Amino acid sequence: MKHLYKKIPKIDELLNLENVKKSLKLYPREFILEILRDILNIYRQKIKNGENIEINLNIISNVFDEELHKKSQKNLKRVINATGVIIHTNLGRSKMCKDAINHIVEVAENYSTLEYDLENGTRGSRYSHVEDIICKILGCEAALVVNNNAAAIMIVLDTLCKNTEVIVSRGELVEIGGSFRIPEVMKFSGVILKEVGCTNRTHLFDYENEITENTSAFLKVHTSNYYIDGFVKNVKVEELNVLKNKYNKIIIEDIGSGTIVDFSKYKVYSEEDLVQNSLKNGADIVTFSGDKMLGGPQAGIIVGKKDLIEKIKKNHLLRALRIDKFTLAALESTFRCYLDEKYAIENIPTLKMITYKEEDLKFKAEQLLDLLKDLKEFSIEVEENFSIVGGGSMPKTKLKTYVLDLKHDRFSPEDLEVKLRNSKIPIIVRLEKNSIKLDVRTIEEDEFKYILESLVELRCY
Structure with missing residues (x-):
């Protein structure tokens, strides 16, 4: 040798x-x-x-x-999402609209007015770039943005409720992705947690019975990724508003997903409360994510009463939690889309995918099938199936969709999934009922050619 x-x-x-x-x-x-x-x-x-x-x-x-x-491949790279999960947390949550992307590029390539007041020629506030448009869209008095929703609820509690009692229903003491738990966030914020009710049922009197002189707020929390059916009872913001006025407390709602469009108008069932409705029903502060139902960048958006928001702006934590110019650019452009709801539905990818018409999805699936029909080693059929919204949003909602069912004459579904995942542009698929499913709801038409290329390359194995 x-x-x-x-x-x-x-x-x-x-x-x-x-x-x-x-x-x-x-x-x-x-x-x-x-x-x-x-x-x-x-x-x-x-x-x-x-x-x-x-x-x-x-x-x-x-x-x-x-x-x-x-x-030479980058670690953070694009993938093709063929899972049908629209807000896929592991794949980057919401895709951003072209307006937001173009705005990011503009401020990335050039100097910007990040903290500069053009009118007065003096130092300005970075938050002023988004506050007015957020208030206009949501009808709130004031707004502030931090780097994610966990940070939003933390700085709200740290500012408004430190060393005081905050009452929360046991059914809303949730754990979110990465093992972050609401009780721990509250503890870190210096808040004294007061649990009321039971896992499945909490009544208004449960809240009232726990009010003391040291109670500062009622906290409502969006139950991400799950729901409880059957013998259940939740107390709504408008019910808590009675106690708020009676005892001079505040209501804080972590609404989570941040839905601001009434999807029932588009024949889509949604149990999500609208941010606007929470404010109208009596919430003093509402927090939500920017990269879920809003369809924008990762951000924690805080909206509500001006006097409370002004206090939060003075918290020294804000410096550590502030957003950068790219997030500001994307967020401003995303909210501007909502000035015309029709434009938002057509141009914000998350909204477009949620509101897809069934006939359009079927046509899209048939187009992809036609492109792949000459791959003789595959058995490919178009089937009806269901997509989900994902990201903890609309957990009860199943969206009718069309998928391509793929089977290979040599590779098992598990082997095929691995090979597609390791394509030049990784294709992330659904493995279901002993076959591969490609859900066209989350696949762009200009990605069809990459799917074809990846399947053709399998002939080399």
């Missing part, structure tokens, strides 16, 4: 390979050298292990191309 070591080429020889020379024009020299050294080290290890291997420049050239492709 020792004679094989002599066959290992020198780095200088590899640098003269045509594909390596081309790559040196595109990538740093040290990056290319590292790849070549790694390849040669793999050969040395195989020889050491007693493997009888073939070594020639053609093989090394092909291995180099494969390694270059792998190592």
Whole structure:
């Protein structure tokens, strides 16, 4: 085996390979050298292990191309979402609208008025860029934005309720993604938690019975990702408003998903409360996410009474939780879409996917089927199925959709899922009933060609 070591080429020889020379024009020299050294080290290890291997420049050239492709890939990359989960937390939640993307690019490529008041020529507030448009859309007195909804509820409680009692229904003491729990957030904010009611039933008198001189607020929390049916009772904001006025307390609602469109107008069932309705019904402060039902960037949006928002703006935590210029740009452009609801439905991807007409989805599925029909090694059919909204939003809602059911004559569904997930542009699919499902609701038409390319490449295996 020792004679094989002599066959290992020198780095200088590899640098003269045509594909390596081309790559040196595109990538740093040290990056290319590292790849070549790694390849040669793999050969040395195989020889050491007693493997009888073939070594020639053609093989090394092909291995180099494969390694270059792998190592030049970014860790955070685009994928094709074929799962039918619209707000897919693991895949980045909501896709942003073109208006938001263009605005991000504009402020990224240029200097901006991030904290500059053009009218007075003085330092300005970054939050002023979004506060007016948020208030206009939601009809609230004031607004503030931090980096996510957990941060929003934390700074609200820290500012308005520190060292006081906050009453919450036991049925709303939720755990959200990543094991973040509302009781822990409250504890971190310096709040004394007062649990009332039972898991399935809480009454207005439960809240009233726990009110003391040290009670500052009632907290309502959106129950993300689950719901309880059957023998249940929840106290609504408008009911709590009676106690608020009677005892001079405040109502804070973490509404979670941030729905501001009445989806019943589009024949879509939604149990989500509208942000606007929560404010009208008596909530003094409402917090919600920017990257869920709103269809914007990750952000924690705080809206409500002006005097309370002004207090939150003075909290030193705000500096640690503030949003950057890209989030501001995306959020402003997203809210501007809502000036015309029809425009928002057509141009904000999350809203468009939720309100898709069944006939349009069927046509889309048939288009994809037609594109893939010549792949003889596949059995492909269009089927009716259901999509979900995802991201903890509208957990009761199932949206009728159309999927392509894929089976391969050699690969099991599990093997096929892995190969699609490892495509040049990863395709994330649904594995269901011993076959692969591609839900066209969350696939863009310009992604069809990439799906075709990935399936054709399977012939090489």
